[in-house]
Structures are given as structure tokens and as C-alpha cells.
Amino acid sequence: MRQSREFLVITFSETTDAMAAEKLFAEKGIPGRIIPIPRQLSAGCGLSFKTEKEWKTGAETVLKEAGIRWHEMEPVRLWE
């Protein structure tokens, strides 16, 4: 049985924004990776960034500074 726990998930409505965020997070040392948007956040499709919950403030700050749009930034229970 796969274990699950809460992660921070940041969703984007544009792939370009997801790519810009991925690059920026790597530069700023914010760990994580791109995943498909979990259904709790969107019944559609698209890309999101999965990271640890403690990075919420840091992620918000760097995205705002760079002017990168995001759609949602929520804790979501996901597989490890």
C-alpha cells in the first residue's frame, strides 16, 4: 500500500507559467517537481508543482517577485 501525506501543490493555468516557475524554483533552491494537477484542485488537466508545505511562503515570494502567475497554492494529500 502506498503511503500518502500532505504536500504543497501550486497549479498553473498556462504551461509557460509552470515552466517559468520550475526554472525559477531550481535557481532559488526550492525543491520539488512538476506533476499533473491533482483532481482535488482541478477537474481539468495541466501542470502543477509539488513541494513540501513549509515552502509556501518562499514559493509565493519568488513567484510574486518574478511576476509569474499561479492559479492555486494548496495543501493536498498525495502519495509519497
Add this chain to the structure above:
Amino acid sequence: MIYLDNAATTLHKPQCVIDAVTKAMTSMGNASRGAHSGALTASRTVYETRCKAAKLFGCSRPDHVVFTCNSTEALNIAIQGAIPSGGHVVTTDLEHNSVLRPLYRMQDEKGIRLDFARADAQGALDYEDLERLVREETSAVVCTHMSNLTGEMVDLARIGRMAKEKGILLIVDASQSAGNTPIDMEQMGIDILCFTGHKGLMGPQGTGGLCIREGVEIRPLKEGGSGVQSYRTRQPEEYPTRLEAGTLNGHGLAGLSAALDYIEKTGVETIGKKERSLSRRFYEGVAGIEGVRVYGHFEHAERGPVVALNIRDYDSSEVSDVLSVDYDIATRPGAHCAPRMHRALGTMDQGAVRFSFSWFNTEEEVDLAVKAVREIAQG
């Protein structure tokens, strides 16, 4: 073969472009479609290509770089998506059919009113005529940066200043200038810049796009799969997805990305200087040959790397065929999809033989082409 048809497409590509396409075809999934490693490789590649194109053209936002399969598609999107029904548009005699035909369609179907700024008998744009044609209610000026037929250049900064002063949209066709002439959208006052990847940018065919100034609204020409916001009934509103329905040419864009790296490393000015030097060498070689008529104001320092000519009253198609068969020199004859320019030059019947030069041509090739023209002219 001596390839002098670079205004149609550059045949010789940097090796890095070929390598990038090959690598992409063995590693890339579909951009914006999922988060597995193949899809992400494609998404990252496309994103990096947007960033590089934005940098090259002075577009303030990479997400306002929209990819298409060529300039024609980009121009159709810009013209049909940004010009309102019934609007007044000023364009020029220098234009290619990729500008003219979408405008004529808008004239027939959307009631736009069209005016054409004149070119003189050597193909130079009459700026005063253009400025006179612009009225208070004009919606847009659509113009080329460089004639595909003669290499005549248009002073975009001058037109951009006027367009800004009057609050008119400026749509530019940079098919011939991208890669060999510096372009800065902000500085030149360009609202929408349309480009192709396979000519001066030295990328693969099937690549191109438009760079859009922030705040310019363009209605989508097509709607369809986007990989995002799937349950919306209509195309997402955000650029670039708004204008990019369907799978992109990811493999081609990987090649374009490598081409943009090559151009940045080499320098647009360096490339342009060499191409113009080859073009000038060819012009000086053929200009004095009896029976040769070259089209264009060659006293202007700033021209594109294109020379169009005719020999006596010979059919341009026959001349081009002799160049190909007897000399293995590739040129383009006939009408060059620029009907109003041919009318201005008086070459509607004869057409013209176009020699166009690239970064990979050499002085030896130019000299052989001059020799061939001389021999044909001497009969």
C-alpha cells in the same frame, strides 16, 4: 550546388540545428500534455525557445511569443485576429501574399477598407504617401521589414513612431529580416511581429511565430486541444495557449532553439554584415554587364541580402533554369508572391531572377554566379 535561394528557405543549417532535431525526435513527447519525462522535455524545450525568441526580438514577455508553422500562419492570426471588422488598414506595395491575401479576405468578408502606400519604380517605399494615407480612424498599419523580391528595407522605427503617436496597431512581417537584421519591438514600436524559423533564423521548416506586445488582444484563428483547462468550452484566454490550439511542432522548435543559440553566439550584426557583403559583391559584379537590369536602390547602404535582376527580355524562368542545369546554381524566377511589387517594378510579365544569400555562402560562390550571369548575358 551553389544555393542562392535563401530568401525562400536556407538550405544549409548549422549542424547544431540538425543534431537538436534528431535528439528531439528520439526524446520528446508532446509539450503541455502531461508531466512524464518525455512531455516535460518537450514543454521545457518549447519554453526555452520562447525565452530565446523574446530576447532576440525585444519582446517583453516569453509567454507572448506564440509559435506557428510559418510566417503565413502568424500573419493570418495577427491580421484576422487583431483588426476589427470594418476597420481601415494601411499597407504597402512591397508586401508578400501572406500579408495581402489575408487583408483581401478581410476586405471581402469583414468590410475592412484597404489603402496601399506606393513603392517607386525601384521598389522603395514612399513614406510620405504612407503617412498621408493614415487617418484618424485607421486601425492598423501592416508592413514588411524587408521586401522578399528586392531586399528593399523599410524604416520600421519611423513607421512605429507614427503609429504610436496616432495610437494605431503596427503589424510587421519580418520573414526576410529575422536573423540578419537587429529587431527590437519595444524600440521600433512594433505591436505584433511575425517571423518564420526556416529562413534567416536557419531553423527547420514548419516553425515560426508571432511576438505580441503586452496589452494587444488577438482573437484565436483556431480552437482545439491545449493541454490545459480542458473543461472550458472555448480556447483558454491566456497567451500563448490562446493562439496555439493543437500539437506544436516540438521537434522543429527544438531545432529553432538551437538555431537561436547559434545566432546569439555568432551575432545578428555579424551574420547580416557578411550576407550583405556577399550581396553587394554580387551586385557590383553584375550591375555593369550589358543587358543586365538590377532592381532596387543600391545607393542605400541598408538593404537585405537579396538581388533581383533580369537579363535583356529573357524569360526569368528560362534564365533560372539555365543557371540550375548548366551551372548548378539555385535561384528563384518568376513572380515572387509579391504582385504589387512586380507591378511597381514593371516585371509582372517577365518576373525576375532572385539571388539571395546566406551566412553559409562564400565569395567564391558569388563570383561563380557573377560569371554565369555574364555568360548568359553575352549569349
